Amino acid sequence: MSSFAQQATWIWYPGDYEIWLSNKMQNRRTERGTFFPVFWKMDNHYVLMDFYKTFTLQQPKEVNIYAEGTYNVKLDGKAFEGMPSVITVPAGTHKINIKVFSQATVPAIFVQGKTIVSDSGWLLTFEDKEWIDETGKTSDISATQWVNADYGSFNNPLSPPSKFSLPTQPQAPVSIIKNGNTSLIDFGKETFGFLQLHGIKGKGNINIIYGESKEEANSDDHAETLDRIQFNSTVNTDSTLPLSKAFRYVKVETTSGITVDSVSMLYEYADVKDKGSFACSDTLINKIYDVSKYTLHLATREFFIDGIKRDRWVWSGDAYQSYLMNYYLMNDDETVKRTIYALRGKDPVTAHINTIMDYTFYWFLSVYDYYMYSGDSAFIKQNYPRMQTLMDYCLSRRNKDGLMEGLPGDWVFIDWAAGLSKQGEVSFEQMLFCRSLETMALCATINNDATNANKYKQLAADIKQKLFSYYWNEQKKALVHSRVNGVASNNVTRYANMFGIFFNYFTPAQKQEIKTSVLLNDSVQKITTPYMRFYELEALCALGEQQHVLQQMKDYWGGMLQLGATSFWEEYDPSKKGAEHYAMYGRPFGKSLCHAWGASPIYLLGKYYLGVSPTSSGYATYKIEPSLGGLQWMEGTVPTPHGNIALRCDTKQIKIRSTEGEGTLRIKSKTIPKGNNISVKNIDDNIYEISIKPGIDYIINYKGL
Amino acid sequence: MSSFAQQATWIWYPGDYEIWLSNKMQNRRTERGTFFPVFWKMDNHYVLMDFYKTFTLQQPKEVNIYAEGTYNVKLDGKAFEGMPSVITVPAGTHKINIKVFSQATVPAIFVQGKTIVSDSGWLLTFEDKEWIDETGKTSDISATQWVNADYGSFNNPLSPPSKFSLPTQPQAPVSIIKNGNTSLIDFGKETFGFLQLHGIKGKGNINIIYGESKEEANSDDHAETLDRIQFNSTVNTDSTLPLSKAFRYVKVETTSGITVDSVSMLYEYADVKDKGSFACSDTLINKIYDVSKYTLHLATREFFIDGIKRDRWVWSGDAYQSYLMNYYLMNDDETVKRTIYALRGKDPVTAHINTIMDYTFYWFLSVYDYYMYSGDSAFIKQNYPRMQTLMDYCLSRRNKDGLMEGLPGDWVFIDWAAGLSKQGEVSFEQMLFCRSLETMALCATINNDATNANKYKQLAADIKQKLFSYYWNEQKKALVHSRVNGVASNNVTRYANMFGIFFNYFTPAQKQEIKTSVLLNDSVQKITTPYMRFYELEALCALGEQQHVLQQMKDYWGGMLQLGATSFWEEYDPSKKGAEHYAMYGRPFGKSLCHAWGASPIYLLGKYYLGVSPTSSGYATYKIEPSLGGLQWMEGTVPTPHGNIALRCDTKQIKIRSTEGEGTLRIKSKTIPKGNNISVKNIDDNIYEISIKPGIDYIINYKGL
Incomplete structure (x- = not known):
């Protein structure tokens, strides 16, 4: 990943836009129509920012300047009059300074010329400490701290960072049940976005009760989210509600005198593409993987958030798991960095x-x-x-x-x-x-x-x-x-014991002891959240218990699917019944039915079944330790910074192709693995290592243990 | 000064509005049409704020709620739905919480009921740390830091702090000299505000060159401030320029095809009333006092700023002198606190x-x-x-x-x-x-x-x-x-030596030595700024040299008046000639001709001639040591927190009336001072102290030394 952008892009002080955007996003939560903000400190951007870069030009060039805020432009320390939108930079080496003040939004600039562009090579400071003395001389002992500019994917001068919003797509309900003035609308699966009311006519109130479950949408008293709207319209009117919500079901109630023709929604999503994949011989695991993907995508918005119905906040422990899943699915750096900055x-x-x-x-x-x-x-x-x-x-x-x-x-x-x-x-x-x-x-x-x-x-x-x-x-x-x-x-x-395993703090003997004394010991308090199941199953995988973990996944995540889950939950206790599953925090529908931490199979399947992980930064070197865990076959891709590692594996053959980095495939085999272009190193009894170079199709035949 | 407001008022987190307002104000500087911001860090407000107060009501009461930002309201921890503008608080003891998010402006509230009002008794925090556990229980070990609310004089719910702007008054020029397409307009004295162009017609450019001096307004190349406007109007149009400026003269030039009928201005000022006064037998000193007052008023805006033409920033050293002058003229606490918060x-x-x-x-x-x-x-x-x-x-x-x-x-x-x-x-x-x-x-x-x-x-x-x-x-x-x-x-x-005198760091003997060796020694580098003249003359006054200082004031400040000054300058060197006086920082008109620190006679005359200063906080006790310094008579008032101390003094009689505090009048007299209601204490050879109680007219006859 280059530290220099390839084209002109909007730039700002590192972390400032991320903090600003997270303020905006995290203050959209409502609980039963009431604004429900976070309880920790929200920070704020620097309102005044100095940007500069030095350029060497062969020919004079015109440069276009865009800024969010009031600004000035200096060439070699001399200011242009006013706020110029175009300047001409003469041939030679020149320093361009742009200083921007913006209170409501983050100071940001976009500079576009043939060779002069705004990118992460620009240096920024929030205090330039450039005073002048009584003779007009500028201070010569500077202690100014300059940092490289931060940027995102705002490459259009007319779409500045402050105007950013997630894209949307229309979605229609799959069923509507009308009962007098009440309609119960089912969108078929957990979804997120802006409800749209079409053909509103008359005068009166419309009550909208959202539900992740049918029970919630039907519970006027206990549904977690709702909207109440007043209308007075003599002609047919459409309305898109201002705040996006999470739901599968929506109950729309109208008072007498007002009618609504139909209801649809705008699905709101982060446009982050999948680069990783996983498929295997077990259809339930494939279903779990797909619902995990959907869960993670729903909870991947401007930032990696916890869940989509309730908090919609950026929580570090939740985001930590989303990062890890992300590395095996979308591998989107921007959302990771944005979330890390916002949290800090x-x-x-x-x-x-x-x-x-x-x-x-x-x-x-x-x-x-x-x-x-x-x-x-x-x-x-x-x-x-x-x-x-x-x-x-x-x-x-x-x-x-x-x-x-x-x-x-x-x-x-x-x-x-x-x-x-x-x-x-x-x-x-x-x-x-x-x-x-x-x-x-x-x-x-x-x-x-x-x-x-x-x-x-x-x-x-x-x-x-x-x-x-x-x-x-x-x-x-x-x-x-x-x-x-x-x-x-x-x-x-279980907590410290399971972390100590994949942190590698225990001796091999201690690890085996803990497996028996803690991880597989039913008398130790059980874990009921997918959050800690993530680490529990990771610890077991790190101990080579993929077969056991596969069954656990099928039982636990499969259990949610059997209850009709279309996304994975904040907490799941198989011993509960019916609508009991929806309760948490002492509230009948307090539980989130779409929680990022529910999507951990993405990570487990990528890291511990496909078995791919970096051993040095940016996949310069990496390891592949595939483990079928009882599957007949599996295949998938794991994204790397500039490509991916594709893998297909059954009990007899492994196919691998990678686009970068130096890989080490480690397999157990009763006999020496064979194939074109491979050289095999025997590490230990029946354990072999094969070096994987980029751009080569490896087909390795082996006999699994 | 009470820490509780007497009525409902807009409240916010201490310092946050002050910082926000100073960001706005200090980023209005331009230099020759170019935005010219500060070079230090500008801070920002907390965007999310929790406000609460506990009230006890005999009867249920309706309470109106106004907020700048998105908000929720809780009564005893339970939220009202939506953003209620009116709530009913039942009888009994109840806690009201209001939590506000506002990114662009400072979170602020205004709460108005019969007994429940927003005032400085409300407590605020930017992190309430009120999490709930899995059972729904709120955290019970809180470390939340609550502080009392800050407020200003925003007592109207419909005029929130973010909408504040200084008042204005129309002013007309005193003379206009037309020369072809150019008019040189004289407003008669240094002033500040928004230029207004009346009856603009046609298509073309209007160049406006501002000058604190005629020479500056006539200098297209070197004037410090200017505006260039393009117009295309077939009907007569009026225009008020968007940025206020400092000037006495304005040159308005039009290109062919466009005409302007007339020019006026909106004088912009802080509506801070004078509470102190001074007059004496010397008309030049009276003139110096009046021009000092005007100078200080011009430089007293949202904050105490340095000068009105150029920086218009809040500088701590400059503001420090404005505070001291303020205590003897307007005694406005709000501008002092606002400036201290903004600086910090x-x-x-x-x-x-x-x-x-x-x-x-x-x-x-x-x-x-x-x-x-x-x-x-x-x-x-x-x-x-x-x-x-x-x-x-x-x-x-x-x-x-x-x-x-x-x-x-x-x-x-x-x-x-x-x-x-x-x-x-x-x-x-x-x-x-x-x-x-x-x-x-x-x-x-x-x-x-x-x-x-x-x-x-x-x-x-x-x-x-x-x-x-x-x-x-x-x-x-x-x-x-x-x-x-x-x-x-x-x-x-001179610097450390003169400060050591009024800081009282020297022995009496050292003080006398320094008077000769430094203060009255012409071979020690002379001071040319009114800024340091302030302290130099204060040191001399502290040594009892009022007669010498009076002459110095007449020479130095009188020197500026003789050169036609209508406000006092950033720097004055009597040895310079003509337009040389306007140069500074290597620029021909770089000097500010209206600089707060030029107004120091207000402080010197109040503190060292009328001789009044507090000896304990808030004038609970104070001293009066009048010194005529060669004047035949002087009279004046010195403001105290809830009133003032009025004084008239000639060589034979002193009249005093105060409204609060316990004063000690100390005078030198050849004979024992006499008068009704006075008891005299002989302190030292010919030095007497008389206790001054509030509400009594003292007429004290004495025989000056």
Whole structure:
């Protein structure tokens, strides 16, 4: 991924547009018609921005300038009069400065000439500190911090960032049941968008009750979202409701004196294309994969959001899973970066991200993951100062033992789980804290900051040592849940244990112990959210339990499908019945029936069945460890920054073709794998490695174990 | 000054509206038609705000709600549907929450009922951290920081803060000289506002060149401000130009084919009334006082700004003097608070205020001065966290000797003075730093923060000790200008020496030495700005040199009047001739001819001739030390928070009447002063003190020394 755009594009200060757009998006939530905003700090953009770049021209060139805001333009420090829309830059080397003020929207520019264009090569600052002394001389000791411009996909000068909205498509209902003044409309599956009323005539009120389930749409008292409209129209009128909503069903009620001819909707979506794919011999798994895709797409909007009915907010823990799924489906960098920027906000840090301690830690992890999957080191560099100040905040909140413990104002979330203790020093939080410190060390190294890399490494090592000395219970063969007042509890929960497996914090022997003592132990409190199922199943996959996990997927996600789910849920407890499934937070329809974290099979199938993941940044090197997990065959593609890795695999043959990077296929085989263009390395008993080069069709015959 | 408003008023988060308004105001500067913004960081408001207050009602009441932004309303935690404009609050004790999102303008509310009104008793936060767990229970360990609401004088629900603009009045020119297509229009004196063109007809261009001097208006190439307009109108049209400007003269040129019938202007002003006054037996001093008043009024706009032609920005050092003058003229708390908030901006601190080290220090001093003159301890409390983080920034930038030295990015300003060294550790900066630390100690005490009060006291004592051990030169009987690489220079400048006098850092003996060795020593570089003349003359007044200072005022300010000044200038050097006076910054008309700091006689005459100043906060106690300085008589009023102190004084009699506070009149008299209702205390040889109670007319006869 290049750090320079290929064409003229709208540019702005890194993170500012993302924060502005997330303010706009996250304040669209309503609950029963009432505005329902977030409860954490929302940040704001810099209103005044200086942009510059130096160009060398062979010939004088005309340059067109567009800006969002009031602006001036300087050539080599000398201002043009007014706000010029076209300037001529003479031949030679020249510096162009554009300074923009915009209060309501983010200062942004679009510059378009034959060779002079706005792109990420422009440098920006929010304080240029260029004063002049009494003689008119400009200050000569500058401490101005210049950063590279941020940009998106706004390549049209007449479509500036502030005007952006998601595209829409008309959708018609699949059934309508009329009953007097009431119509119950079914759009056939979970959907999202703007309801449209056609042919409204008369005077009166229209009540619209939205439902992800039929029961919800029929519940005037408990439906989570609704609209109430007053009309007075003597001619037929159409109306598109101003706020998009999530629903499958809509109940439209009219008072006497007003009628509505028909109802449709504008489906609103992020235009992000699929690059990855998965198909296999098991039709239920294929169905689960398809509904997962639909779920993830519905929850991928301006940002990766949690769910589409209720919060519609950007939550770090939820987004963390969407990023990982994204790498195996759309592999869209822009939505990842946008979400990471929006979550981080600005300094000063006054609370954990989303107020949740664990969510701060997921944010650190997400930055490094993004680097591994995209290779975008420019983003790491741009973000590093914000990583440092956020980590400073964490470090300032350690307790006397150097551990993270919930202080007033800190939400220790972990999972939605009945009776889960959040008191004291929770092992799960130390696990994520340790991994965050390791991430900081890695990012410090990418930034050539050896001093801090070393500092973070030592801090991480200290926490890791404490994780084992404080929490490992040799009888229980597991990390216990927490310490309270310095005393470790006897309670074992799954959280820290499963993360320790794919973080590779345990020895191979410990991993096997934990598999039995925790992961496959029914007496340890079960997980009921797809959110933590994600990590539980990942841990099992990391232990080679693909066959077991496949069955779990079929039971758990298949269970939702059997109940008629058209998208996956926030929480699923097979022991519940009927409309009980829709309740949460003490509200009959409080549960979200389309929650991003429900789509985790995308990630599991891509990473642990197709078995593809990067081993260095941007898939420069990667591994392929396919695992059929009992399937007869599977095939799919995994997207890489500039292409993809295509794979088909059955019990006897593997076909691979990649477009970039150096791959290492690792397979188990009773006999030596064979094929054209392959050289086989025997690693261990029956384990073989084959190097995969781009642009070559590999057909490898093997005999699976 | 009460911390509770008396009526319903628009309320917002402290500082946010001030920052928003200053962004708007400070980005109106143009230079020759080009947008010319500030070079420091402009901050931004919190876009999402939670407001609440608890009320107890005897009877149910209707309450009207207005908000700038999208909002919800909760009663005892339960939301009303939609955005209600009227709610009914039942009898009993109830909590009302209103949460507002507004991106483009500052979230603000206006609540009006019989007993329930929006005022500064409402509490606000930008992060309420009120999450709910999986059972629907709200978090019970809150760390939410609530602060009292800020407000201004927006008492009309239909005139919200974002719609505010200064009032205007039509003004006509006093003379017009026509010459072909060119008219030179004279408004008779320096003024400010929107030019109006009447009866425009035809097609063509109109060039408008503004001038504070006739020479500037006639200089197409060098005038600092101008407007160029294109018109195409077949009927007579009037036009008011969109940006207000400063000028006395305007040259209007039309191209052939277009005509303008006449020109007038809308004078734009802050509607802040005078409460103080001064008159005396010397007509030149009276004229200087009147022109000073006009100068200060012109530079008192939404904020106290520097000058009206050019910058029109909020500069801390300039504003500091306006505050002090304000206390003796308009005594308008709102403009002071608004300016202090705007200057401070928000965390994180990334630079000195206006990038200038000295200007950071003046900001600290201004907060405490405001407390002394207004008694507004609520403001000190609201501001204290911002004072602490700004001081943390300063403390983090001390050099190895614990002194403030210009680091890259720091502008060490001191004064506009040719050849003035800014290198190394400048004594003047340590002087202001020391005073800032003392101010912090005082404000910490007001905030019951004994630990920090002690810390700041010790830090101040350390700097004070170094000021004398490092900079005092016993031969020169003065503080030297600076140390470079640990070596004190031999150069004496006036700055630190004059501040040390009214800061009372010197012994009485040192003060007398400095008077001779520095203040009255012509071989020490002279001051040419009214800015530093302010402090130089203050130091002389503090030494009892009112007679000398009176003559200086007459020479210096009188000198500008003799040159035809109708407002006082940014800089005045009597040795210059003709249009040379208008040049600065290497530009022929670069100098501002209406600069707030030119108005300092208001302060000097009020504080050191009428001799009135508070000795405890809000004039609870105050002193009156009148000094005629050679005048035959003088009279005037000095405003106090809820009234004023009126004084008339000649060489034989003093009349005083005050409306609040406990005053101490201190006079020198050869004989014991006499009068009704007075009791006289002999303090020292010929020095007497008389206690002044409010509401009593004192007529005191004495025999001046």
